[in-house]
Amino acid sequence: MTKVDLGRPPTDLGPSGLALWTAITAEFDLESHEYVELREAARCCDSCDRLTAEAEKLGMTSTDKLGRLVASPLLSERRQQQALLLRCLAALRIPASEGASGQRRGPRGAYRARTLELVRSERDAA
Secondary structure: OOOOOOOOOOOOHHHHHHHHHHHHHHHOOOHHHHHHHHHHHHHHHHHHHHHHHHHHHHHOOOEEEOOOEEEEEHHHHHHHHHHHHHHHHHOOOOOOOOOOOOOOOOOHHHHHHHHHHHHHHHHHHO
């Protein structure tokens, strides 16, 4: 198995993906799982660029099998890639501005119940 240097950008990134990678890694120290999210976010940036360029070249509309004018399927795919990009960036929990802290969520589901149990037992013991 080949060892991957997580701090280095993937070689398949385009200009937008590389710019995103460089901006985030220059500013933040990431954990290994966050590099995975960043890699996917960077690839989504590049996919959005390619889809936009292709839609501009082919047009924003196409004709369906019944001859009706419909929105280009490329637009739908770009919208899906943009949504994935936003989810990947949200998973990184990067602060929105200087001095702001990243989004931190507490445990949910079964883990939340266990955490509340521990907090209550520690409080009762004190």
